[in-house]
Amino acid sequence: MAEQTPGEQGTGEQAYDDGPVAALRRIAFLLERGREDTYKVKAFRGAAAAILPLGEEAVAAAVADGTIRRVEGVGPSTATVIEQAVRGQRPDRLARAEAEHGGPLVSGGEELHALLRGDLHSHSDWSDGGSPIEEMAFSAIELGREYQVLTDHSPRLKVARGLSAERLARQLDVVDAVNDHLAGSGFTLLKGIEVDILDDGGLDQSDDMLDRLDVRVASVHSKLKMEADAMTRRMVAAVRNPRVNVLGHCTGRLVTGGRGRRAESTFDAQAVFEACAETGTAVEINSRPERRDPPTRLLELARDLGCLFSIDSDAHAPGQLDFLAYGAERAEAAGIDPDRIVNTWPKQRLLEWARS
Known part of the structure; x- marks a missing residue:
């Protein structure tokens, strides 16, 4: 008009x-x-x-x-x-x-935010997100992203409608269809999962299904008050799994918001982050304002131990994809080299790292 x-x-x-x-x-x-x-x-x-x-x-x-x-x-x-x-x-x-x-979400981190090419952790209405896959992809394009990883939950997280192997297989076909529709746009929706770390450090999805994915985020969602030694063994086992690319919201804490507050899980952070550094598993800087995970002292420890990082939105709705600004501000304040943040990398470099 x-x-x-x-x-x-x-x-x-x-x-x-x-x-x-x-x-x-x-x-x-x-x-x-x-x-x-x-x-x-x-x-x-x-x-x-x-x-x-x-x-x-x-x-x-x-x-x-x-x-x-x-x-x-x-x-x-x-x-x-x-x-x-x-x-x-x-x-x-x-x-x-x-x-x-519509204004800036945070003061600081603008230069690093501008370097982020994508986001490795987001959800759709296939699990506990609020919008269809297509809407999440379109919003990522509108934000100037080159790639977005769709990481709906794994089956054990029933409260979040986690995806069985069969549902995940169907979702992968949908991702292919979305990418076919968006061919030539310069954007790719990547196949991923936020897979639960089981009590023994195993992963809540079959190896065959995990092998079909581009990126795998592994997170603890249950027994967050597990005794520290057991939690350490659980997390170290997960990050040493060659299929795991990113350790999601490592302490599980909640600092504000509608879900209330939740204390950090206790574990030997040095042991966990040393395992991340040795295996090339990225430590997630979860950008959700109610998480701010890891806490600053642990973020700095992971930095000093030589870890890679992934600044992720953990978006459950299209507007939350913009939460990357919060993580960028924290990463810049911690003095993290942008080249150690895997989602500043071009898509091909990211995929080669994830496959290795």
Whole structure:
């Protein structure tokens, strides 16, 4: 739709020509980025999904004849966004979301953030994420990523709808289809998993399935209060497994947020990080604000022991993909050489490291 002058739109209104679907998606992204309540986000993503199949002309006609609010999935607030966008006005709700959540997430780390080519830890609605695989991929492209690793959970984590070997195999076909659709875009969705580290240090997925993946993040999700010696043996065994590329959120702590607080797991960090350094397993700098894992003292220990790192969003929604800014700020403050951060590497170098 062509831009209209402020006079044509009404007093104080800004021109907008990206369309209603883009406006709804952008509002949802900003709300996720700002860690707003999930129910608010779902309203905007649901409305975008509802009107997308209708096509621009049908949506414009429904706005013109006043029936857009009858479309299933469109409520009063989302209808207002659609109506304003169709009329070439910048939606008020979009302007408010940009003002509240569109600015920098953190001060510092900008140079390192700009070097990050991708993200090795993200979830979709196949496990406990909130959005389809395609939406996560499109948002990664919009953020300028060259690659994104899809790492839904493994089967033992039933509360997060972890993927059985059969479901994971089906997901790999979907990833192939997404990449076929995006051919020529300069972006690749990589095949991955966040695999549970079992009590004995084994991995919660078959070797055959793990071998079909590009990148494997291994994390402890159960028995987080395990006795320190046993937890150390458990984690060292996992990072020495040649199929493990990244040790995810190593202490399991929660420092803030809706899930409350959780103390760190106790283990011999020097032994674990020495094993990471010896095997080339990257220590994840988990960028979720409620995790900030590893704590600064352990981040600095891993740095001093020569570990590689991966700055990951652990995103469960598209807007959370932008959380990499938090991890970049922490890594830069710790003085970590960017070349030791594996997701500053080009895709081919990353894949060669992961396969080795």
